[in-house]
Each structure stands twice: as structure tokens, then as C-alpha cells.
Amino acid sequence: MAEPELSSRLATVRAGIADAARSAGRSVDDITTIVVTKFQPVSLVRELLELGIRDFGESRHQEAHLKAAELAGAGISWHFVGQVQGKKARAVRAYSSVIHSVDRESLVTALGTPPEAVPAAQPTTRPVDCFVQVNLTDDPARGGVSIPDLAPLVERVLGTPGLGLLGLMAVAPLGADPRRSFALVAELGSQMQGIAPTARYLSMGMSQDYAAAIAEGATHLRIGTAITGNRPAPVNLKTS
Numbered sequence: 151m152a153e154p155e156l157s158s159r160l161a162t163v164r165a166g167i168a169d170a171a172r173s174a175g176r177s178v179d180d181i182t183t184i185v186v187t188k189f190q191p192v193s194l195v196r197e198l199l200e201l202g203i204r205d206f207g208e209s210r211h212q213e214a215h216l217k218a219a220e221l222a223g224a225g226i227s228w229h230f231v232g233q234v235q236g237k238k239a240r241a242v243r244a245y246s247s248v249i250h251s252v253d254r255e256s257l258v259t260a261l262g263t264p265p266e267a268v269p270a271a272q273p274t275t276r277p278v279d280c281f282v283q284v285n286l287t288d289d290p291a292r293g294g295v296s297i298p299d300l301a302p303l304v305e306r307v308l309g310t311p312g313l314g315l316l317g318l319m320a321v322a323p324l325g326a327d328p329r330r331s332f333a334l335v336a337e338l339g340s341q342m343q344g345i346a347p348t349a350r351y352l353s354m355g356m357s358q359d360y361a362a363a364i365a366e367g368a369t370h371l372r373i374g375t376a377i378t379g380n381r382p383a384p385v386n387l388k389t390s
């Protein structure tokens with residue numbers, strides 16, 4: 151059974167999302183909430199499943215891979231929201247419905263289906279949806295492509311078989327007004343629609359700033375602690 155605290159936090163966030171959507175004149179049906187369960191145990195994912203959640207976000211391959219294997223058949227859509235190492239790209243793609251953090255050409259190449267592999271040779275390779283992550287800071291370690299490099303990367307995704315482009319993803323920089331950050335992402339998103347007309351989705355908004363993200367047009371919220379409670383300290387999965 152799900153803990154009462156968990157269901158009440160979920161209800162609070164759902165009400166907050168509904169309020170923000172109403173203020174923005176938007177429908178909640180146009181907003182997907184992904185519950186980010188990184189560092190959380192599988193038991194918590196199961197409780198959230200009981201509460202009707204089907205979209206889960208993870209940011210570390212090793213952990214995501216174990217959870218996806220353990221919960222295979224539960225009807226979960228896994229969203230990978232963390233930085234993807236090139237050599238793990240194919241593995242991440244295997245269990246992910248959506249990869250939110252495509253941020254460089256080498257990763258696009260690693261994720262894409264080589265054209266010669268499209269016919270029956272690799273029947274298990276299905277297209278994977280993705281977002282291009284934009285870095286709104288000057289720190290490359292934050293992940294995401296810099297704004298000047300965004301358009302060429304979008305073109306590269308569009309030209310890569312096996313990848314479906316949903317739109318842009320971003321994390322609001324600490325210390326900046328999140329609403330202005332998200333407005334910039336929305337503006338970049340509409341510019342990108344000039345070259346990718348169907349890439350109209352925006353993955354933005356976390357526990358602290360989802361209302362601002364909804365006001366600026368977010369379609370995919372990535373919410374962790376406001377729903378799950380605090381994250382436990384990360385464990386080393388190899389030794390636990």
C-alpha cells in the first residue's frame with residue numbers, strides 16, 4: 151500500500167499543476183507529469199504505480215536499467231533525464247521511451263539507428279523519442295547544448311533515422327528567475343519549429359519551479375522530491 155504521505159504529496163502537486171494550468175488558460179491534459187525517482191528504491195516506484203503514475207524519470211543508467219528490468223511488464227514509460235555517456239547510449243535507448251538529454255552530435259550518432267540496420271536485421275530497434283537539452287548556463291558540465299549550437303544539433307536529430315524529436319528540454323539555472331529562463335526556452339522552441347514543425351513539446355519544470363514552467367508552456371514536467379519526498383543518499387549499486 152502506498153504511504154498516505156506519498157499520496158498526499160502527489161495530490162498537492164497535482165492541485166498545484168491544475169492551478170498553474172488554469173491561471174495560464176491551459177488544459178492539464180496537455181501536460182505530462184514525469185515522476186523522477188532517481189536514488190529512490192523500486193518499492194517507491196511500485197507505490198507510485200498503485201497511485202496511477204506510469205511516467206517515471208531516472209538520471210543514472212545503471213540504476214535505471216535495474217529498475218526497468220525489475221519492473222518489466224508494469225506498463226511504465228521510462229524517461230531518461232540525466233546525461234548520457236556515449237558508450238551507454240544504446241543501452242539507455244533499449245529501456246527508455248523518451249530521452250530528455252540529447253545534447254551533442256556524437257550522442258545523436260550513438261543513439262541513431264545506422265541506416266543499414268533499419269531493415270529486419272535489427273527488429274528490436276524501435277524509434278525512440280527525444281528532447282534536445284539546452285544549456286542555459288555558461289557551465290558545460292551542466293549538460294545541454296549551448297544556444298549557438300542548438301539549430302545544427304536539431305538538424306542532426308531530424309536527419310537521424312530511429313530518433314523522433316519531441317522538442318526542447320532545459321533546467322532553470324540556480325539563482326535566475328525561472329520564468330524568464332523558461333520563456334527563453336519557449337522562444338527557442340518556437341524558433342526550432344521553423345525547421346522541425348512537429349517538435350512542439352517543452353520538457354521543463356521541476357519541484358521548485360513547475361508553476362513557472364507551466365506558465366511558459368511546459369508540456370512535460372520532471373518532478374522528483376515534491377512528490378517522492380527527499381532523496382536518500384546515492385548508493386553504489388555495484389556493492390549494495
Ligand SMILES: *Cc1c(COP(=O)(O)O)cnc(C)c1O
Pocket residue numbers: 186188209231232321356357358372373374375376
Ligand atoms: C533530479 C532531476 C529532476 C527532479 O528534480 P526535483 O527538484 O527533485 O523535482 C528533474 N530534472 C532533472 C534533469 C533531474 O536530474
